[in-house]
Amino acid sequence: MPEKINVINMIELSINKLNELDFADYVIETQRSNRSQLRFADNQFTVAKNWASTILGVFAVKESRTVATQIEDLSAETINSSIESLAKLAGSLPKNENYMGISDGPFSYPNIEHLADPDFLEFHDKSIDNVESAIRAAEEEGAKRSAGVLLWDVTERNLRSSHGALVKSNSTSFEFSIRSFVDEKSSGSGVAVGRLSSKLNFEKAGRDAGKIAKMSVGGINGEPGKYNVILSPKVAGDIIAATPAAANPFNVEIGLSWLKDKIGEKIGPDLVTVYDDALLPNGLGSRVCDDEGHPTGRNMIVENGILKGFIHNTSTAKKVGTTSTGNAGLVFPQNSNIFFEPGDQSFEELLEISKDKPTLYITNNWYTRFTSYVDGVFSTIPRDGMFLVENGEIKQPVRELRITDTMLNIFKNIKAMSKENIQIKTWEVPQPVFIPYVLVEDVNLTAATS
Amino acid sequence: MTGELYDLVEKAIEEGNKLDAKYIEARLVKTSLNMSILKNGVPELGGIFRTNGIGIRVLKNGGLGFASFNEMTKDEMKIAVAFATKMAEATGKKRRKRIVFSDEEVHEAEYKSIGANGKRPMEVDTEEKILRLIGLDKILTELQTGAIIPYRFFQMIDQTEEKYLLTNEGAKIKSEIDLIQLFGLAVAVNPNTGSKEQLMIQKGKAGGLEAFDFWKIEEYIEKEVKTLGKIVTEAKEAPKGVIDYIVGPNVIGIMCHENQGHPSEGDRILGREGAQAGESYLTKEMIGERIGSENVTIIDDSTLEGSYGFYLYDDEGVKAKPRYLLKKGIFKNILHNRESAAFMETSSTAAARAIGYNREPIPRMANTYLEPGDFSFEEMIEDVKLGVLMQNFTEWNIDDRRYQSKYVGLEAYLIENGEIKHLVRRPNIETTTPKLWGSVDAVAKRDLLEFDAATCGKGDPMQGAPVYHGGSFMRIRNVEVR
Numbered sequence: 061m062p063e064k065i066n067v068i069n070m071i072e073l074s075i076n077k078l079n080e081l082d083f084a085d086y087v088i089e090t091q092r093s094n095r096s097q098l099r100f101a102d103n104q105f106t107v108a109k110n111w112a113s114t115i116l117g118v119f120a121v122k123e124s125r126t127v128a129t130q131i132e133d134l135s136a137e138t139i140n141s142s143i144e145s146l147a148k149l150a151g152s153l154p155k156n157e158n159y160m161g162i163s164d165g166p167f168s169y170p171n172i173e174h175l176a177d178p179d180f181l182e183f184h185d186k187s188i189d190n191v192e193s194a195i196r197a198a199e200e201e202g203a204k205r206s207a208g209v210l211l212w213d214v215t216e217r218n219l220r221s222s223h224g225a226l227v228k229s230n231s232t233s234f235e236f237s238i239r240s241f242v243d244e245k246s247s248g249s250g251v252a253v254g255r256l257s258s259k260l261n262f263e264k265a266g267r268d269a270g271k272i273a274k275m276s277v278g279g280i281n282g283e284p285g286k287y288n289v290i291l292s293p294k295v296a297g298d299i300i301a302a303t304p305a306a307a308n309p310f311n312v313e314i315g316l317s318w319l320k321d322k323i324g325e326k327i328g329p330d331l332v333t334v335y336d337d338a339l340l341p342n343g344l345g346s347r348v349c350d351d352e353g354h355p356t357g358r359n360m361i362v363e364n365g366i367l368k369g370f371i372h373n374t375s376t377a378k379k380v381g382t383t384s385t386g387n388a389g390l391v392f393p394q395n396s397n398i399f400f401e402p403g404d405q406s407f408e409e410l411l412e413i414s415k416d417k418p419t420l421y422i423t424n425n426w427y428t429r430f431t432s433y434v435d436g437v438f439s440t441i442p443r444d445g446m447f448l449v450e451n452g453e454i455k456q457p458v459r460e461l462r463i464t465d466t467m468l469n470i471f472k473n474i475k476a477m478s479k480e481n482i483q484i485k486t487w488e489v490p491q492p493v494f495i496p497y498v499l500v501e502d503v504n505l506t507a508a509t510s
Numbered sequence: 511m512t513g514e515l516y517d518l519v520e521k522a523i524e525e526g527n528k529l530d531a532k533y534i535e536a537r538l539v540k541t542s543l544n545m546s547i548l549k550n551g552v553p554e555l556g557g558i559f560r561t562n563g564i565g566i567r568v569l570k571n572g573g574l575g576f577a578s579f580n581e582m583t584k585d586e587m588k589i590a591v592a593f594a595t596k597m598a599e600a601t602g603k604k605r606r607k608r609i610v611f612s613d614e615e616v617h618e619a620e621y622k623s624i625g626a627n628g629k630r631p632m633e634v635d636t637e638e639k640i641l642r643l644i645g646l647d648k649i650l651t652e653l654q655t656g657a658i659i660p661y662r663f664f665q666m667i668d669q670t671e672e673k674y675l676l677t678n679e680g681a682k683i684k685s686e687i688d689l690i691q692l693f694g695l696a697v698a699v700n701p702n703t704g705s706k707e708q709l710m711i712q713k714g715k716a717g718g719l720e721a722f723d724f725w726k727i728e729e730y731i732e733k734e735v736k737t738l739g740k741i742v743t744e745a746k747e748a749p750k751g752v753i754d755y756i757v758g759p760n761v762i763g764i765m766c767h768e769n770q771g772h773p774s775e776g777d778r779i780l781g782r783e784g785a786q787a788g789e790s791y792l793t794k795e796m797i798g799e800r801i802g803s804e805n806v807t808i809i810d811d812s813t814l815e816g817s818y819g820f821y822l823y824d825d826e827g828v829k830a831k832p833r834y835l836l837k838k839g840i841f842k843n844i845l846h847n848r849e850s851a852a853f854m855e856t857s858s859t860a861a862a863r864a865i866g867y868n869r870e871p872i873p874r875m876a877n878t879y880l881e882p883g884d885f886s887f888e889e890m891i892e893d894v895k896l897g898v899l900m901q902n903f904t905e906w907n908i909d910d911r912r913y914q915s916k917y918v919g920l921e922a923y924l925i926e927n928g929e930i931k932h933l934v935r936r937p938n939i940e941t942t943t944p945k946l947w948g949s950v951d952a953v954a955k956r957d958l959l960e961f962d963a964a965t966c967g968k969g970d971p972m973q974g975a976p977v978y979h980g981g982s983f984m985r986i987r988n989v990e991v992r
Contacts, residue, residue: 099970101782104605108597110577111868112586126555132580133540133562142558149556152637154644157552188600207784209970239785244911249785284992314549315661315697315708391547391555426788427907431918431936434661434697434706439916441909443788460914462907462940487786487970508914508940509990 067092070116071220073139078120078222081147085121085162086222087352090114093215098187101207103195105188118143119162119351119390125150126159128390160378163354163388165224170348170355173341177232177256180214186257187212194238194250194266201270203240203248208269209487211235212257217347225353233344234260237486239444240269245279245459247444248272249424251294253485253492254342272423272445275457282446282458284507288414288475289463290407290421290449290499297484297493298428299440299463300500301398303327303471304334304361305491306436307369309376310392318436318467319367328365328471331403335360336371336387338396344485345397345492350388356396359385371395399494403477410499412452413476419449420458420505426488436467439506464506473501511540511672515562518587522566523678525591531598533569533611534591535677537825538562539867542632543669548643550662551651556636563867568594573602574609574849578868611848612858614828616677620684621822623815624670625718631668631688634719639666642722649731650696655739661697661708666690668719681827687820689714689976690721691963696735700742707741708904709734709920714818714963714976737921741933748937748991749924754897755939755986756890756925759960761903761917762880762981767964769943770801770808771875771979773912774835774843775968776850776861778873786970788910791943792841794854802839802947805883805984809834810845812860812876818963819876819977823860826871830860835878839947845873865973872969879961880981883953890952890985897925898937916940939989949986958982 067090078086097109116131116139127146131138177183191210198206212234219227234257239249249272250265291300303319311317319327338356340346349355352374360368370376373388387393405413411421428440440463448456478497485492519536526534545557563580564587575598577590602608624630643664650659668690675683694711711734715721757765773790777783792801811832812821822830826848834842844854847862850873862871891899900919908915917939924931939946961980968975 097970098601099782101780101784104607105573105601106609106782107574107576107870108594108601109575109870110590110593110597112577112579112581112590113868114581125553127557128555129558129560131560133560134581138560138562142560145558146556149558149636152635153553153556153640156554158549158554188604192604205781207781209785237785241781241784244789310549313661314663314695316695426910429905429907430708431905432697432706432708434708437905439905439907441907441914443910460909462914462916487972506916506940506992508916508942508945509992 067114067218070139071218073136074116074118074143075220077140077143081143083120083122087119087162087219089117089217089219089351091215091217093213095211095213096184098191098210100191102205117390120146121159122147122150124155124159125153126156158375160375162221162223163352163374163384167225167353167355169227170339172339172346172348174256175346176230179257180232183212183257190262194262197263197266198238198240198270201267202242202274203270204242206238206240206266206269208238219349219353221353225349227349227353229348231255235485236260236262236265238265238269240273242273242277246273246276248276249444251484251486253344253483255344256342259342275447276445279457279459282461282505282507284461284505286502287505288417288419288499288501289503290410290419290497292423292497293482293484293495294486294489295422295425296495296498297489298425299470300498301491301493301495303467304398305395307361307367307371308393309370309372316433318434322367323369325367326365327367327468328362329474330364331477332362332365332474333401334362335399336395337399338386340397340399340494343397343492344483345395347396350386351390352388354384354386354388356386395491397492397494400477400481400496402479402481402496405476405478407478407497410476410478410497411449411454414449414499415452421447421449421454438467439464461505461507463503465504470500470503475499475501511538511674515582516674518582519564519674519676521584522564522587522591523676525588526568526595527678529591529595531568531570531595531678533678535567535675537565537864537867538674540672541669543667544631546636546640546643546666548647548664551644551647553640561866565864565867565869566590566594567870568598569609569611570595570598571602572605572608573598573600576870609849610852612851614848614858616680617823617827617829618682619823622686623688623716623820624686625688626720629718629720631670631690631718645728646731649728650735653732653735655736656743657698657700657739659696659698663695665693675825675827677827683823683827687716688718689716690718696738698738698742705742707738709738712963716816716818716820741921741935745933745935748898748922748934749896750991752988752990754894755989756894756897756899756983757986758901758983759980760962761900762984763962763979764903764906764917765946766808766878766880766981767875767979768908769912769915769946770835771810771878774845775873776844776846776854779844780850780853783968787968791911791913794844796841799841800839801841801944802836803950804838805950805953806836806839806947807834807881808836808878809881810875810878814877817877817961817978821876824862825864826858826862828858828860828862833859836947845875847871847873863975865975869969869973874968874975875966875977877961877978879979880953880984882956882959882982885952885954887954887958887983890954890983891925891930892928894925895927898934899923899925899930900937913943915943938991941989946986949988950984951987952985954982956982
C-alpha cells in the first residue's frame with residue numbers, strides 16, 4: 061500500500077524536481093481539507109457526505125512556456141513523473157507572450173480576522189440540530205417541506221514560490237441554504253454563510269424561506285413589461301455583482317466581459333462603490349495571498365459609479381503598466397470577496413421609493429445566460445417568491461417572468477441600496493459577494509407566450 | 511491501476527460488511543487529464559491533472575452516507591467507511607421514510623471505449639495538440655468574412671478514466687474510457703457598425719485524437735465563422751407575430767435535454783434537488799399522459815458507441831439500455847438510480863452517474879435525442895408561409911421546474927412561402943414545455959440526425975457530466991413571438 065506523504069515533503073520533493081529540470085519560476089501549493097455536507101429534502105436528510113482531500117498544485121515556467129499540474133494521486137512517483145511531464149510539455153509549447161513573471165518577494169502578509177473558526181471541531185456534532193432548527197422554523201412560517209444543504213470545511217493551505225513566497229494558512233467555511241415549499245409553485249429561500257459557525261443564523265434562514273414560500277401562495281402569471289425591481293441580495297449577488305466581476309482583464313480579452321475600454325467611465329450612479337476585498341473578516345473569499353503568493357488587499361473596482369480599475373495578477377498588470385492587485389488565480393485573475401458599500405435606506409424605504417411605478421420584488425433567481433457577453437445581453441429567471449409592490453407594500457405574488465436586459469443598463473439604473481450588507485455564496489452565486497437589497501429602475505421583464 | 515488499489519477497494523467492502531452496512535459500494539477512479547489553453551492565438555497554459563481516489567457509499571438504517579479520500583492508505587479507507595456508515599445511521603434514524611435501493615440484477619463486467627491506436631490521449635504529443643489549436647485559431651483570424659474576430663479562446667481537454675466499482679451485493683465493473691473535448695469561443699465584430707455576435711463551440715466524444723478528423727474540425731470552424739461574419743454584416747430583424755419554426759439538430763438537442771431530460775430525472779421529481787437544480791413539472795402519476803404530439807419521441811441512450819455520454823453500466827453497476835422518455839408524445843420513463851427507483855416502486859433505468867471518485871451517483875442523462883421522422887428537409891420547409899429556420903442557438907434558459915423555456919437563435923433564416931430567404935438576427939422562442947412538444951408536426955429523416963456535445967450541470971457539489979444531445983430537424987407550428 062502507498063505510504064502517506066507529508067505535505068511539506070511533497071513541496072520539497074516538487075521544488076527539488078523543478079530546480080533539477082531548470083524551471084525558472086514556479087509556485088507550489090498544497091491544500092489539505094476535510095469537508096462535510098448534509099443534504100436534505102422533504103424535511104428529511106437525504107445524504108451525509110465527507111471528503112478528505114489533499115491536492116498538490118504546481119504552476120511552473122520554463123523559457124516563457126507556462127505549464128501547470130494538479131495532482132490528487134499523491135505518491136512520490138506520481139509527483140516526480142508529473143513534473144517531468146511538465147518539463148516535456150514546456151519543451152513542446154510555443155512561448156506564452158502574455159506571461160510577464162510572477163510576483164517577486166520578500167512579502168509581508170496581512171493578518172485577517174475570523175478566517176478560521178476555533179470551534180470548528182465541535183460543529184460536526186451540532187450539524188444535524190442546526191439543520192433541523194432551520195427546517196422547523198420554515199414549518200412554523202407555513203412551509204410544508206424544505207430542501208437544502210449544509211457544508212462545512214476546514215482547509216490547511218501551504219504555498220511556496222521561486223520568488224520568496226512562503227505561506228501557511230488555515231481557514232474554515234460554513235455554507236447553508238434552504239428552499240422551502242408550500243406547494244410545488246410556492247417557494248422561498250434562505251441563506252446563511254461565513255467562516256465562523258457562530259455567525260450563522262440557521263433559524264433565520266429557515267424562517268426567511270418559509271415566510272417567502274407562504275407569501276407566494278396564490279401567485280398569478282405576471283405581465284411582461286418594464287418594471288422597477290427590488291432585488292434581494294441573492295439576486296443582486298448574481299446580476300448586480302456580475303458587473304464588478306466582469307472587471308477582469310482575462311475575461312475582457314476573450315470576450316466574456318462588457319467592460320472593455322470602460323475604465324474611467326461612469327457605469328453606475330454615484331451611490332455605487334464596489335471593492336474586491338480579500339481582507340474582510342468572515343469573508344468566504346478572504347485569503348492572505350493569491351495563487352502567486354502575492355499578498356492580498358482591498359482594491360477599488362467602482363467608485364461613486366465610475367469604473368476605476370480591474371483586478372490583476374502580475375502578468376496582466378504589467379501588460380497595462382500597473383501592479384498586481386493580489387488576485388492571481390492559477391491561470392487568470394480571480395475575485396476574492398466582491399464588496400458593495402451599503403446604501404442608507406431600510407428595505408421598507410426601498411419599497412416606498414418606488415411606489416409610483418409598477419414594481420416587482422424578486423427574492424431569488426437562477427439560470428443567467430448571455431446572448432452576448434461583450435454587450436452584456438442576458439436573461440435570467442426569477443425563482444421562488446416574486447411580488448408586485450403597491451403603495452409601498454408587498455402585495456400580489458407573481459410567476460413565470462424572465463429578466464431580459466443588459467448588464468450595463470441594469471447597473472446604470474440602480475436607484476437605491478439598503479443599509480443591510482449580506483454575505484452571499486450559493487449554488488447560483490458561487491463567487492462570495494457582500495451586497496444589500498438593490499432597487500433598479502426600468503428593467504425589462506418577458507414571459508413565455510403560452 | 512495497480513493490484514494494491516484493487517485490494518483497497520475490496521478491503522473497503524469488507525470493512526463496510528463488518529460495520530453491518532446494508533449496502534456498500536466502493537468506486538476507485540483514476541483519471542489522467544491533459545489540458546491546453548489558447549487565448550487569442552497565444553498558448554496560455556499546458557496543464558496536466560492526475561487524480562486517483564475512492565468514493566464509498568453506504569446504506570444503513572434507512573440513511574445514506576458518502577465519503578471519499580485520495581490518500582490511498584488503509585487508515586484513510588477505514589476512516590471513510592466509518593464516516594459513511596456512522597452518518598448513514600445518524601441521519602437514517604431521523605427519517606420518516608427509510609431510504610432503500612431497488613433490487614437489480616448483479617453484473618460482473620469489463621469494458622472499454624478508447625482512442626484509435628496511436629491516438630489515445632496519453633499517446634499524442636502535446637505539440638501536435640497545440641499546433642492543431644493554433645491552426646483553428648488561424649482560421650478565425652485569416653478567413654475573409656467581412657467581420658473581424660478580436661476575441662478568441664480555445665481549450666482542449668483529453669483524458670483517460672479508469673474505474674473499478676465493487677458492491678457488497680457482488681457487482682464488479684471495470685471500465686476504461688478515453689474522452690476528448692474541445693471548447694471554443696469566438697466573437698465577431700462588424701468593423702463598420704460595431705455589431706457583435708458570439709459563437710460558443712463545444713465538441714466532445716469518447717475516444718482519442720481521431721475525433722478531430724471525425725468532426726472535420728477545420729471545415730466545421732470555417733463554416734461556422736463564415737456564417738458568424740454574415741450574421742453581423744447581413745442579418746435582418748427577425749419576424750414577430752404567430753410564425754412557424756424549423757429547428758436544427760443543435761436546437762432540438764438542447765430542447766430534448768432541458769425540456770424533457772431534466773424534468774424526467776427521478777431525484778428532481780422526488781424533490782431531492784429542490785434547493786439546487788430544482789424540481790420538475792412531471793410527477794410519477796403522469797406516466798402514460800400525453801405531453802407532446804404524436805411526432806415527438808425522445809430517447810436517452812448511454813450505449814451509443816463513441817458518444818460523449820457513453821457507458822454500458824452505470825455507477826451502481828446496473829446495465830444500461832435505451833430509455834424512452836417520450837414515446838409518440840406520451841411520457842414513458844423516468845431517469846432513475848436505485849434510490850429514486852425504489853421510492854417509486856420500480857426498477858432503475860441505469861441513470862446513476864458520478865463524475866469523479868469524490869461525487870455520489872445521481873440520476874443523469876447520457877445521450878438524449880429526438881427520434882427522427884420521415885420528412886425530407888424540403889418537405890418541412892415547403893408549406894411554411896412565414897417562419898424561421900433556426901440552425902443553432904446562443905442564449906437559453908429554463909425555469910427550475912423545466913416548464914418555461916427560452917431559446918435564442920444564432921444562425922437563423924427567414925422562411926417565406928416555402929423558401930429560405932435571408933439571415934435574421936437573434937430570433938427567439940419563449941414558450942412552455944407542453945406547448946413546445948405539442949406544436950411539433952413534422953420531424954426529418956434519420957440521415958439528418960446529428961449530435962452535439964455538452965456538459966450538463968447538476969448536483970451539489972456540482973457534477974458536470976459529459977452528454978450528447980441531438981436530433982434531425984423538427985417543425986414547430988404557430989409559435990407566438992412578441
